[in-house]
Amino acid sequence: MVRLVTHNLLACHAKDCNTNNFPLVFQNVQLEIREAEFNSDFIRNFLPKIEWNALVKTAYELGDTSLPQDQPEMVDDEFLKNLHHVLFEIHIIEGGMVCPNCKHNYPISDGIPNMLLAEHEIA
């Protein structure tokens, strides 16, 4: 499934596409919100792995404005709950992800991102 936690780890990997290839931009997406169990320890531990600007930009594009533009220094429960929702509860079921650089479109179907490249596109 494509949740924003996964999206935050995916970059365009087409041949010669090495700069400005992250984050991929969602296009024509169908979203579903599914509740997930809140696990504050996991989110705290995972926080340093997140590319913050990419996450906030993407969340805004999907209509979720609950996260601050800058990563707060003090982490409170409300912040963690919002982050939990953005990372783990927004599911992208259908649509695509477009590379901001080379415009390659990676389709999403049944919640699975198709990141396969044709042979001539493989680096």
Added chain:
Amino acid sequence: MIPTPDLSHLTSEDYALTYEPAEDTFLFLDALESDVEDLKNSRPLICLEIGSGSGCVSSFIGQILGPSVLYLCTDINPHACRCSQSTGKQNKVSLECVNTSFASPLMSRLRHQVDVVLFNPPYVPTEYEEAHIAQQAKSISGAWAGGYDGMQVTNTFLETVKDLLSDKGRFYLVALKQNNIPEIQRRMLDEHNLESEVVLQRRAGREHLFILRFTIKKKVITS
């Protein structure tokens, strides 16, 4: 004893398109189970399985390590991705499935970030062409056809796995005796500074199967 994941939702139609768990899979589960304390104590945050197929192995480790780990799965076969996803759901483990070759679109973001890497590769020695075509077709035969020495697909990944592993990272690999285990171990140490141990080995019919565990060799400070 940790139960084998529930696979009752998968049908013969699924297994026509996706590798059905067999002796190699079960040996892999046994090896992970024998490492369970070390795995838990290493407090992993990111687990990545390459070629997750039915999703049996990731669901199993997900049951062991619990919900404080992100479980990523990749497979070139889109049917396998769907099976992995449904097996995760069936076993209440959240698996993030990506239809891709190896970890290619994850490499830049997961550089030295992955704590557990799992790979049960296509290890059966076949003609070069058979393995090549199987990978191209992204079909079920890609789950076993391993080309020369059975190492054609595995070798590609062995070249990059070091870049994924975190300092405390562990990489588990299924291999066959014919794959030349001592050569794999020597090469990984010499070229990538990864030391390894055989966690388990078992004869299953014609196959003599091994589970290897690789970790980064720590520098020994001598005075």
